[in-house]
Amino acid sequence: MKPLEGVRVLDFTRVLAGPFSTKILADFGAEVIKIEKSGLGDDTRSFGPFQNGLSGYFVFLNSGKKSVELNLKDEKSIQLIKQLVKDVDVVVENFRPGVMKKFGLDYMTLKKEKEDLIYASISGFGQSGVWHQKPAYDLIAQAIGGIMSINGYEDTPPTRVGSSLGDTSAGLYLTIGILTALFHRSRTGEGQQIDVAMADTIYSLLESNIMRYTVDGETPHRIGNRHPISAPLDTYKAKNGYLAIAIANDALFNKFAQVMNREDLIEDSRFYTDFERAFNQKALKLEIENWLKNYSKEQAALILDNEGIPCAEIYNIKEISESNYIKERNMLVQVDQQQYGEFTIPGNPIKLSSLKDKNNNVTRAPALGEHTEELMDQYMNQMVEGGRES
Amino acid sequence: MKPLEGVRVLDFTRVLAGPFSTKILADFGAEVIKIEKSGLGDDTRSFGPFQNGLSGYFVFLNSGKKSVELNLKDEKSIQLIKQLVKDVDVVVENFRPGVMKKFGLDYMTLKKEKEDLIYASISGFGQSGVWHQKPAYDLIAQAIGGIMSINGYEDTPPTRVGSSLGDTSAGLYLTIGILTALFHRSRTGEGQQIDVAMADTIYSLLESNIMRYTVDGETPHRIGNRHPISAPLDTYKAKNGYLAIAIANDALFNKFAQVMNREDLIEDSRFYTDFERAFNQKALKLEIENWLKNYSKEQAALILDNEGIPCAEIYNIKEISESNYIKERNMLVQVDQQQYGEFTIPGNPIKLSSLKDKNNNVTRAPALGEHTEELMDQYMNQMVEGGRES
Structure with a gap:
């Protein structure tokens, strides 16, 4: 039995944040029924990159889900959904607050169909309050x-994190909320509502930077790649690119100085302790890059690795994707999208011993409306029967 | 009943990734028993910022947990832990792979004490494989x-995300793994092992950038704050700083042009469609900043907000922390650390309707070893009794 086998999720989410969450549920065996706009489907079906006309963006976010095409402005569709809700465990949506209510599919309405429903929403700024109508773009x-305000270098403008962290972090927190609610329901029989806002999840990822403000009144700013209180812990320029080096204690620093043939640095009062090295990190960086200019990043990484000095090359997406590491961890898996060919998509980073198959239980993404008929047949009949009985 | 009430977590984690995960479990009502190194405790007890000598870093990551001081190199402590494990649901650890085994506290050993144990590990690069011994610094x-490789501007070096995303993302994914395993156990009676690697979770957050590589063979690079296929969707310079503007369709763009009194842009063939605007985004940026130079970012945000143009000021940590928004969402909460005074720490971004108290169920962090005696009394007695019986 897969961990979430038998859990039924009715998924109204589109684009990134919501689908990122329900994709994790699908990977663990939940039945995720994705409701897509008639004729068009999820917006991401028209986002690149395309392989034989099928969107890779859509495939990676929706593999393992079912697709049902419905027009949410059509009364019959809403009636069908209300029938379906009686048999589902979780409803997930990431419309702008108020839209599900306009459809007649808000929590209070659907709760009448199923008392112990779990109803999970992602929005930009929460289901109510000052900014709840603000649009939820990641930026x-x-x-x-x-x-x-804390991403980038001292001399660069404020910098957006280079992937859509507002969406993905909201997706992860929502998943935690849904699983917590499922566990809660398994013990109490109670459903509940979950409200996750992208701005809140971004704020949560600021971690100790918040404490520096609330305790010391300090406003942390951008400091590039260096560490605020340790050195050398930064990226350094080698002959052909950058290398990350992470040293936070004296013993390792002494070893590093020896590797560089610079025992004099150990005796240098500017670099005695981690505290002094951090204070004089600019001068220390010059010394390190003076050594690194003789080596490629690959050579330097090899030398430091051999001596047990924490370091890493900085991989681009091709390099990490082609690494033995990613292969070994099954972090890229293949799904067979039939006439569109095989797609290579990210694997599940949560390795559960109960789910040991090499493909991380990942299966292909559905065609638009692939499961409409199956569901229609079942629930339309129930509606007719329900009608006859009453 | 709180959602995770009665769930007992034995927490060997230190510093950031692990404590970030178990803190979420504690916020939802789990009993988290934090095992701390005798005399010293979690490293973060000595990290700033300090208030009256108590670490704010420690408090925010460990509020709501219990603290038990033990020396894991001491045989009596190991015996105590093995007794305790019989009564816990989840063990969590983020030592370097192999360390828990050296202590005699690896999964296979502890499973003998409790067959259905859930055993969750965070490491830098997984529990086995090419890089499993590599140190797990966030950098x-x-x-x-x-x-x-995709964070920062075209002309800046590779840029570390300005908060410790390697740690926090691993903490979030591990929490999802633990909750999935708890749900699985509630239905099957089976425990399991969970292996989350920081490098995998960072890779997972690359989202569609991975697809651009696997489908098109493209290696995405740094592009600053702009959107790869839409414009104007970027940050723009006003009189006193930057403003984020997010427009991805023609209707909004036309409105925006009117607001700027630049109806000519609507007729400009370089800016006809989203596709053309993205292609000519540099020229478009000049036009927008030419308008913005007459306004402060606050003035411009007000004008655009009023017209329904998606935009946002870029807040620093002080500005967002002091906003009405954060207050309204209870994203900062107070905990009373007794003689050290009140601490203001981040609230829980997952708003569950079953946990509606204003403080998000967050309580204070423990003193080092505050719960050692309580536990010793209970389990030492059991060990003695166990000894007598056999």
Whole structure:
């Protein structure tokens, strides 16, 4: 039995944040029934990159789900959904607050169909309050959530995190909320509502930077790649690119100085302790890059690795994707999208011993409306029967 | 009943990734018993910022947990833990792979004490494989995981995300794994092992950038704050700082042009469609900043907000922390650390309707060893009795 086998999720989410969450549920065996707009489907079906006309963006976010095409402005569709809700455990949506209510599919309405329903929403800024109608673009959530103010170098403008962290972090937190609610329901029989806002999840990822403000009144700013209180812990320029080096204690620093043939640095009062090295990190960086200019990043990484000095090359997406590491961890898996060919999509980073298959239980994404008929047959009949009985 | 009430977590984690995960479990009502190194405790007890000598870093990550001081190299402590394990649901640890085995506390050993144990580990690069002994600094995980290669501007070096995303993302994914395993156990009676690697979780957050590589063979690079296929969707310079504007369709763009008194842009063939605007985004940016130079970012945000143009000021940590939004969402909460005074720490971003108290169920962090005696009394007695019986 897969961990979430038998859990039924009715998924109204579109684009990134919501589908990112329900994709994790699908990977663990939940039955995720994705409701898609008649004729068009999820917006991401028209986002690139395409392989034989099928969107890779859509496939990676929706593999393992079912697709049902419905027009939410059509009364019959709403009646069908209300029938279906009686048999589902979780409803997930990421419309702008108020839209599900306009459809007649808000929590209070659906709760009448199923008392112990779990109803999970992602929005930019919460289901109510000052900014709840603000649009939920990732850039907007990152701008308001504070992370752009501490991402980047001293001399660069505020910097958006280079992937859609507002969406993905909201997806992860929502998944935690849904699983917590499922566990709660398994013990109490009670459903509940979950409200996750992208701006809140970005704010949560600021971690100790928030404490520096609330305790010391300090406003942390951008400091590039270096560490605020340790050195050398930064990226350093080698002959052909950058290398990350992470040293936070004296013993390792002494070893590092020896590797560089610079025992004099050990005796240098500017670099005696981690505290002094952090204070004089600019001068220390010059010394390190003076050594690194003789080596490629690959050579330097090899030398330091051999001596047990924590370091890493900085991989681009091709390099990490082609690494033995990613292969070994099954972090890229293949799904067979039939006439569109095989797609290579990210694997599940949560390795459960109860789910040991190499493909991480990942299966292909559905065609638009692939499961409409199956569901229609079942629930339309129930509706007719329900009608006859009453 | 709180959602995770009665769930007992034995928490060997230190510093950030692990404590970030078990803190979420504690917020939802789990009993988290934090095992701390005798005399010293979690490293973060000595990290700033300090208030009256108590670490704010420690408090925010460990509020709501219990603290038990033990020396894991002491045989009596190990025996005590084995007794305790019989009564816990989840063990969590983030030592370097192999360390728990050296202590005699690996999964296979503890499973003998409790057959259905859930055993959850965070490491830099997984419990086995090519890089499993590589140290798990956040910088190292970010460097290898690929995100630094797409974070920052075209002309800046690879850029570390400005908060410890390697740690926090691993903490979030591990929490999802633990909750999935708890649900699985509630239905099957089976425990399991969970292996989450920081490099994998960073890789997972690359989202569609991975698809651009696997489908098109493209290696995405840094592009600053702009959107790869829509414009104007970027940050723009106003008189006193930057503003985020997010427009991805023609109707909104036309409105925006009117607001700027630049109806000519609507007729400009370079800006006809989203596709053309993205292609000519540099020229478009000049036009927008030419308008913005007459306004402060606050003034411009007000004008655009009023017209329904998606935009946002870019808040620093002080600005977002002091906003009405954060207050309204209870994203900062107070905990009373007794003689150290009140601490203001981040609230829980997952708003569950079953947990409606204003403080998000967050309580204070423990003193080092505050719960040692309570536990010793209970389990030492059991060990003696166990000894007598056999």
